[in-house]
Amino acid sequence: QQPVQSPQAVILREGEDAVINCSSSKALYSVHWYRQKHGEAPVFLMILLKGGEQKGHEKISASFNEKKQQSSLYLTASQLSYSGTYFCGTANNNAGNMLTFGGGTRLMVKP
């Protein structure tokens, strides 16, 4: 079943903060966050693993609450380059990285 993302869309001014949430009805092993700009492929941002380990490539943070089967992506002091659609992908086990993606959150950062 597809994880649920909220909000569906958000508009920010440069420098403002945003939080994107991802909830699953199933127990999660890992949560993977991607950003996709219009006309481009999704780009990997961060993975959060069961047990609290967090790995990422950019100055964007995230949390993973295994009990609540939720993850949140925190975008602080947003930049124009943060604009795009953010997807969470969830894996229910560590066998093969089968990801199920949420519906996406469209983020627009304005000057």
Next chain:
Amino acid sequence: SAVISQKPSRDICQRGTSLTIQCQVDSQVTMMFWYRQQPGQSLTLIATANQGSEATYESGFVIDKFPISRPNLTFSTLTVSNMSPEDSSIYLCSVDSDRVSRETQYFGPGTRLLVL
């Protein structure tokens, strides 16, 4: 991360015809996946391309419509058969991040398909 290329990058096709999309990776990977992304929508997994065996299809997708090949650890093809306008979409391949750790997936640039 692996460098992934897809061909063609875009195509316009007539209904009833078939199109084969290629996905090439610059390093050996264990898992290759094919996704469909309809305009403004999320990513839907079509199938997992298994090297040396038949692909594993997700619910709603069948081999006759989306035959997949995986002849080696760096290459896969997806064919969209007997196309209809409903097949207009972006088709993306993705691969394991690393053959050993396989932590996440990286996506190719996608193939934009329009069926008239």
